[in-house]
Amino acid sequence: MTQLQNDNFLRACWKKQTEYTPVWFMRQAGRYLESYQKIRARNDVMTICKTPELSTEVTVSAVDELGVDAAILFADIMLPLDGLGVKLKIVDGVGPVIQKPVTGMDDVAEFDRFSPKDHVPYVLDAVGMVKQALDERVPLIGFSGAPFTLASYLIEGSPSRDFAKTKKLIYSQPDVWTELMSRLSTIVSNYLEAQIRAGVDAVQLFDSWSGCLSPTDYREFVLPYNKKILADLSTTKVPRIHFGVGTAGILKTMKEAGGDVIGVDWRIPIDEAWSQVGNVAIQGNLDPATLLGHWNLVEARTREILSKTAGRRGHVFNLGHGILPETPAETAKELVRYVHETSRRHA
Numbered sequence: 001m002t003q004l005q006n007d008n009f010l011r012a013c014w015k016k017q018t019e020y021t022p023v024w025f026m027r028q029a030g031r032y033l034e035s036y037q038k039i040r041a042r043n044d045v046m047t048i049c050k051t052p053e054l055s056t057e058v059t060v061s062a063v064d065e066l067g068v069d070a071a072i073l074f075a076d077i078m079l080p081l082d083g084l085g086v087k088l089k090i091v092d093g094v095g096p097v098i099q100k101p102v103t104g105m106d107d108v109a110e111f112d113r114f115s116p117k118d119h120v121p122y123v124l125d126a127v128g129m130v131k132q133a134l135d136e137r138v139p140l141i142g143f144s145g146a147p148f149t150l151a152s153y154l155i156e157g158s159p160s161r162d163f164a165k166t167k168k169l170i171y172s173q174p175d176v177w178t179e180l181m182s183r184l185s186t187i188v189s190n191y192l193e194a195q196i197r198a199g200v201d202a203v204q205l206f207d208s209w210s211g212c213l214s215p216t217d218y219r220e221f222v223l224p225y226n227k228k229i230l231a232d233l234s235t236t237k238v239p240r241i242h243f244g245v246g247t248a249g250i251l252k253t254m255k256e257a258g259g260d261v262i263g264v265d266w267r268i269p270i271d272e273a274w275s276q277v278g279n280v281a282i283q284g285n286l287d288p289a290t291l292l293g294h295w296n297l298v299e300a301r302t303r304e305i306l307s308k309t310a311g312r313r314g315h316v317f318n319l320g321h322g323i324l325p326e327t328p329a330e331t332a333k334e335l336v337r338y339v340h341e342t343s344r345r346h347a
Helices: 008-013 034-040 045-050 052-066 079-083 121-134 147-156 164-172 174-198 215-221 223-232 251-257 270-277 288-292 295-309 329-343
Strands: 088-091 095-098 140-145 202-207 240-244 261-263 281-286 315-319
Touching: 008 202, 008 315, 034 045, 034 052, 045 052, 045 079, 045 121, 052 121, 052 329, 079 174, 095 147, 121 140, 121 174, 140 147, 140 174, 147 164, 147 174, 147 202, 147 223, 164 174, 164 215, 174 202, 174 223, 202 223, 215 223, 215 251, 223 240, 223 251, 240 251, 251 261, 251 270, 270 281, 270 295, 281 288, 281 295, 288 295, 288 329, 295 315, 295 329
Parallel strands: 140 202, 202 240, 240 261, 261 281, 281 315
Antiparallel strands: 088 095
16 A cells, blocks of 8 residues: 555555554644653744644654554644734633634635645645654644634634534624635645645544534535535545544534544444444544543443454544543553554454
């Protein structure tokens, strides 16, 4: 398939035979690792993201320390919007905070003419540097926030529990919503295609917050845009992972949007999720908080997931969302070892 020393992750994405169940973690290069803490002590998040040397060091160090089967580029989903001039801050313990949230059509005009090489050149440079540093050991995953998730931050102004402002705009100003989502879709497609050209081996579309929508609203207001993005990427011949949180009620519709791998959280048993999404690979689905407990709990929950997927090609082991900052690094390392060792018997 590739010249990679370890291509188990890519093989699983394509539902091919693997040596064992491959593992990687969302936010695997983060605050729970000492290597990241040292860099973060001297730099804010956006500085790390915009400095290819630092992004590379953080990305590769996580692979070295954890023994995972794929690297994921250290970046932030807000980078394309920041590049276009949106004034925002990444606040510790909060997330993205937008200085001037979107409220109407006049605010949508700035989301135009996005050029990855002009607006986020540091991301493309980092891809090349990470690939060189990995030296074909494991594949590199690139990613983008999906239009709905980006739009929700832009409209709410910061992370939200109920997404009331977003839903109000959808329902009361559908023309504004359509225009905003259309423009964000173009940005996301161009951004992911540029990462692929720069050398990433797979991409993940993070639609982290679309699970807040009813199945009807997801189908009408989100599905067409994700579907277009994933269709645009279909000719790139790299695996496309489509991920969301709280999506148990919309998994079948998410499958309609496309993607070679569907990422699921912990709110549905993985075998039930797989039966809903059908003949694609699946990624997930351990609750990240499990890693805060005793090892016997981590082992039991992991064994349960592996037992529900044993003997079936196409499972990428991951958490159901990003790894938590309080996670003991040794627990994450042991989890990788345990999945590898346990799943070898079923490969």
